[in-house]
Amino acid sequence: MRLVLVGPPGAGKGTQAQFIAEHVDVPKISTGDIFRANVSAGTPLGLQAKEYMDRGDLVPDEVTIDMVRNRLAEPDALQGFLLDGFPRTVPQAETLDDILRETADSKLDVVLELVVDSDEVVRRLSGRRTCRRCNHIWHVDFDPPAVEGVCDIDKGELYQRDDDKAETIKNRLEVYDDQTAPLIAYYAGRGVLVGIDATGPVDDVTTRAIDALRGFGADD
Numbered sequence: 001m002r003l004v005l006v007g008p009p010g011a012g013k014g015t016q017a018q019f020i021a022e023h024v025d026v027p028k029i030s031t032g033d034i035f036r037a038n039v040s041a042g043t044p045l046g047l048q049a050k051e052y053m054d055r056g057d058l059v060p061d062e063v064t065i066d067m068v069r070n071r072l073a074e075p076d077a078l079q080g081f082l083l084d085g086f087p088r089t090v091p092q093a094e095t096l097d098d099i100l101r102e103t104a105d106s107k108l109d110v111v112l113e114l115v116v117d118s119d120e121v122v123r124r125l126s127g128r129r130t131c132r133r134c135n136h137i138w139h140v141d142f143d144p145p146a147v148e149g150v151c152d153i154d155k156g157e158l159y160q161r162d163d164d165k166a167e168t169i170k171n172r173l174e175v176y177d178d179q180t181a182p183l184i185a186y187y188a189g190r191g192v193l194v195g196i197d198a199t200g201p202v203d204d205v206t207t208r209a210i211d212a213l214r215g216f217g218a219d220d
């Protein structure tokens with residue numbers, strides 16, 4: 001299955017991506033995670049991306065598209081994938097269509113939209129904590145670890161993302177409305193869009209997501 005998750009910052013894309021990717025048995029590819037790994041390793045790609053990420057702006061398409069093209073050419077992604085955070089502009093979506101046609105003579109099966117309002121997004125992002133080792137996502141109130149600041153899974157240190165400051169969150173929401181929201185109509189027009197209510201407990205959202213994917217060929 002070739003699947004894209006779309007939704008505003010804080011909709012729960014990263015939280016749901018792991019569960020859904022395991023369920024449909026495809027690799028999870030998160031452009032935000034790849035950029036953050038490059039920023040912490042100090043690579044040229046990371047240095048290039050950091051200034052945009054710190055402002056909450058999108059990294060330029062030419063940088064992002066090359067990175068995704070390379071990742072999708074790796075063997076584990078040839079039979080299917082779950083993309084989290086890409087595409088997020090119409091040119092990225094058009095290029096993704098081209099890449100799939102060229103590399104695997106294939107198309108996207110489904111685009112799953114996580115629907116959440118902006119007040120909920122702000123509550124979620126301001127309390128988010130992420131594990132430095134395994135990238136697992138926690139929330140200080142909605143999904144707290146057993147010990148504050150420590151990941152339950154591998155005891156890694158939890159950190160707050162630099163772009164989860166109030167001013168940057170505001171810009172990220174504006175950037176989503178301006179540049180990413182047009183993808184909803186783009187994919188609806190291709191008949192591959194399905195939206196779900198992404199509020200309520202994490203497990204309930206996962207169940208809704210998996211139910212929605214059944215209509216697009218995911219197994220039980």
Ligand code: AP5
Binds near residue numbers: 054
């Ligand atoms: P990226 O990392 O993709 O960030 P984003 O889209 O802003 O989304 P987030 O990761 O903030 O939110 P999420 O939907 O994953 O929510 P999460 O599951 O963490 O991108 C970061 C930056 O990289 C961009 O700004 C840009 O600069 C660059 N970039 C990346 N891709 C790019 C691209 N394609 N083109 C150009 N630039 C790109 O959940 C949030 C919180 O809510 C967590 O604390 C979680 O525990 C909690 N939560 C989740 N679900 C629930 C629930 N059901 N109930 C209560 N709390 C919940």
Ligand code: MG
Binds near residue numbers: 014
């Ligand atoms: Mg994320």
